[in-house]
Amino acid sequence: MALFETLYAGIKGIYFSANAAFGEDENEEEVLNPKEIAVVVAVAICLSILLFSVTPFFLTSLLNLGGGVLFNIAEGVVRLSFLLVYLAAVSLVGDFKRIFQYHGAEHTAINAYEAGVELNVENARKYPRFHSRCGTSFLLIVTLISILFFSLMPRADYLVRLSYRIVLIPVISAVSYEILKLSDRYRDSRIMKVLVAPGLALQHLTTRQPDDDMIEVAIKAVKEVERLQKDK
Numbered sequence: 001m002a003l004f005e006t007l008y009a010g011i012k013g014i015y016f017s018a019n020a021a022f023g024e025d026e027n028e029e030e031v032l033n034p035k036e037i038a039v040v041v042a043v044a045i046c047l048s049i050l051l052f053s054v055t056p057f058f059l060t061s062l063l064n065l066g067g068g069v070l071f072n073i074a075e076g077v078v079r080l081s082f083l084l085v086y087l088a089a090v091s092l093v094g095d096f097k098r099i100f101q102y103h104g105a106e107h108t109a110i111n112a113y114e115a116g117v118e119l120n121v122e123n124a125r126k127y128p129r130f131h132s133r134c135g136t137s138f139l140l141i142v143t144l145i146s147i148l149f150f151s152l153m154p155r156a157d158y159l160v161r162l163s164y165r166i167v168l169i170p171v172i173s174a175v176s177y178e179i180l181k182l183s184d185r186y187r188d189s190r191i192m193k194v195l196v197a198p199g200l201a202l203q204h205l206t207t208r209q210p211d212d213d214m215i216e217v218a219i220k221a222v223k224e225v226e227r228l229q230k231d232k
Contacts, residue, residue, distance in 0.1 A: 003174055011038075014037060014041075049166060049169065051082060052079055053165040054166070056078040056082060059078055060075040061158070067156075075147070075150070079143050083140075084202075084205070087202070088205060100208040101207075101208040101210045103206060103207045104129030104208050104209055104210045105210035105217065107128070107203075108124045108218065109218035109221070109222045110218075111127035112127050112219075113222050115127065121215050125212070129203070129207045129208070130203045130207065131203075132183055132187055132196045132199065133181070134199070134206070136203045136205070136206045137196065137199025137200065138180050140198060140199045146165075150165070150168075
């Protein structure tokens with residue numbers, strides 16, 4: 001439920017940002033309505049399933065590895081390769097550099113908040129732009145958990161195995177989400193630090209060093225969330 005709540009909050013954020021970016025003032029009619037946003041999100045989800053679930057399965061099937069653990073590991077490698085190429089390609093787009101800087105600012109602000117220091121730009125700048133609970137780490141966990149899940153599934157024909165890749169997406173995502181939270185609970189453990197290291201390394205692709213103005217925006221956002229939590 002928390003995962004779907006996060007997704008809903010993200011869609012609302014996209015909806016707000018789109019209208020704020022393209023609208024000239026508060027009185028202007030909304031540029032994008034909720035139905036249009038829903039269509040965009042639905043198309044994005046379908047493309048993600050096609051790119052990161054169906055296509056890796058199809059390409060791995062061409063290797064004639066059977067349907068065992070070796071097949072699932074190879075499929076996981078293909079899926080992870082797709083993810084790395086996708087993130088690397090996106091990072092080359094000019095506008096995304098600024099988005100990734102804000103992503104880094106978000107992490108520095110949250111790291112400062114969780115460290116219990118006073119939230120200001122000077123303090124936040126001392127903290128890294130990487131965070132163990134980042135969505136980038138989540139994507140890596142999803143890839144690894146999918147290898148485990150598909151290896152446990154009974155052997156079946158081609159279409160049934162393909163259906164696993166689609167039907168089990170919510171289950172794999174939910175389990176991965178809980179593991180992500182668990183990694184934070186035991187973040188001081190040496191073993192956990194080793195396990196989360198690949199996810200943190202992957203964030204070199206999805207974050208950039210932010211400037212002070214971006215950090216200030218991130219701090220404002222964190223303080224606003226804190227205020228809303230207290231008002232509940």
